[in-house]
Amino acid sequence: MWATFSVSAQKQTQDSTKVSEKLFRNFRIEADMVPLAMLALGNNEIYSFEGAVQATFLGKYYPVFEAGFAGADKTADNNIHFKTAGPFARIGLDFDVMKPKPGKKPTNNHFLAGVRIGYSAYSYQLNNVNVTQDYWNETITRNYTNIEAQNAWFEIVAGIRVEIIPKLYMGWSVRNKNRFGETTPGEFHSYYIPGFGKNKSSNWGVNYSIGYMF
Amino acid sequence: MKLNRLINIFLLASFLLSCNSSEECREETDVKMTVDFMTRTLDTKSGIYKNAVLIIDSLTVKGLDSDSLIYNNSKKVKSIALPLRIGNTETAFEFRINNITDTLYFQHSNNDQYFISLECGCVVTHEILGVSTTAHFSDSIIINNKDVNNIETTHIQIFN
Numbered sequence: 001m002w003a004t005f006s007v008s009a010q011k012q013t014q015d016s017t018k019v020s021e022k023l024f025r026n027f028r029i030e031a032d033m034v035p036l037a038m039l040a041l042g043n044n045e046i047y048s049f050e051g052a053v054q055a056t057f058l059g060k061y062y063p064v065f066e067a068g069f070a071g072a073d074k075t076a077d078n079n080i081h082f083k084t085a086g087p088f089a090r091i092g093l094d095f096d097v098m099k100p101k102p103g104k105k106p107t108n109n110h111f112l113a114g115v116r117i118g119y120s121a122y123s124y125q126l127n128n129v130n131v132t133q134d135y136w137n138e139t140i141t142r143n144y145t146n147i148e149a150q151n152a153w154f155e156i157v158a159g160i161r162v163e164i165i166p167k168l169y170m171g172w173s174v175r176n177k178n179r180f181g182e183t184t185p186g187e188f189h190s191y192y193i194p195g196f197g198k199n200k201s202s203n204w205g206v207n208y209s210i211g212y213m214f
Numbered sequence: 215m216k217l218n219r220l221i222n223i224f225l226l227a228s229f230l231l232s233c234n235s236s237e238e239c240r241e242e243t244d245v246k247m248t249v250d251f252m253t254r255t256l257d258t259k260s261g262i263y264k265n266a267v268l269i270i271d272s273l274t275v276k277g278l279d280s281d282s283l284i285y286n287n288s289k290k291v292k293s294i295a296l297p298l299r300i301g302n303t304e305t306a307f308e309f310r311i312n313n314i315t316d317t318l319y320f321q322h323s324n325n326d327q328y329f330i331s332l333e334c335g336c337v338v339t340h341e342i343l344g345v346s347t348t349a350h351f352s353d354s355i356i357i358n359n360k361d362v363n364n365i366e367t368t369h370i371q372i373f374n
Contacts, residue, residue, distance in 0.1 A: 076335075138299060138302075
């Protein structure tokens with residue numbers, strides 16, 4: 001693996017007249033600003049905080065690790081109260097799809113596209129679950145606390161990063177998230193999955209990141 | 215300026231993503247036991263009895279010990295849907311079929327952990343364990359499908 005990397009690195013050094021690419025060049029630490037905007041907009045049903053570390057390998061591979069903590073607290077119209085909170089993590093790889101224009105100085109701005117695998121292990125509760133049988137005039141109420149759950153999903157991500165002042169980056173990402181597995185009819189499942197969003201087969205997500213390059 | 219454009223695209227994207235669908239229950243939450251009326255007819259050619267749908271001219275159904283009618287003198291009935299109790303494992307109904315009265319007793323288990331969704335909550339599903347009848351009209355009863363949940367199917371066949 002490492003041998004292949006170094007061979008391609010050498011090739012690039014020979015081909016490229018501009019910069020010689022180091023195996024590991026630098027890394028950027030980012031924080032997602034969207035949850036702050038959501039809080040400012042008064043959305044307190046759902047919160048999701050996340051950050052990322054993205055490294056540059058060989059000048060064109062951008063492996064990334066994202067981690068965060070998310071939760072939801074919602075009372076539905078039928079008075080069922082749902083609450084969850086848990087950590088999540090994603091690992092993936094981006095590529096810079098923006099080719100440097102010939103004759104121009106290469107910039108530190110990137111148009112990144114890539115994939116992620118996400119995972120979250122969390123617990124949730126469903127309280128005040130009412131079932132009414134109108135004809136027989138019977139009602140049962142149940143509380144389900146501490147239901148353990150885990151989910152995995154994959155994402156297709158695209159975004160841009162712009163160096164606004166040296167070392168300081170800003171940018172956004174849009175991601176399409178697709179949950180692995182299906183919910184079995186009748187089985188309990190969480191309304192919200194940390195890091196994934198509402199429990200549907202597919203979700204969209206957006207991040208607005210501020211980052212610092214080391 | 216580049217940063218401005220960046221923010222504009224971001225605002226547009228967030229606007230498009232913020233369009234939430236409404237959150238009312240859209241799934242089937244009706245859990246009822248479906249009862250079909252059947253009869254056996256002799257096929258004269260082969261000499262074999264075959265099952266056929268029976269259409270009841272007049273039908274009244276109510277829960278035993280209940281005053282409210284589920285079906286009130288309904289005409290031309292071949293299939294009915296009945297609610298099972300969720301706080302008791304036996305449900306009894308009084309049938310009046312063309313002026314003949316029968317009482318049917320259903321023994322069943324109740325599962326109160328059949329989850330649909332946050333918007334729809336849970337439903338109580340049943341497993342039919344046994345049936346008995348006073349046998350004035352109905353001479354045999356078949357459990358066609360013992361699982362009563364939110365999926366529509368024929369659970370019971372009453373033969374005359």
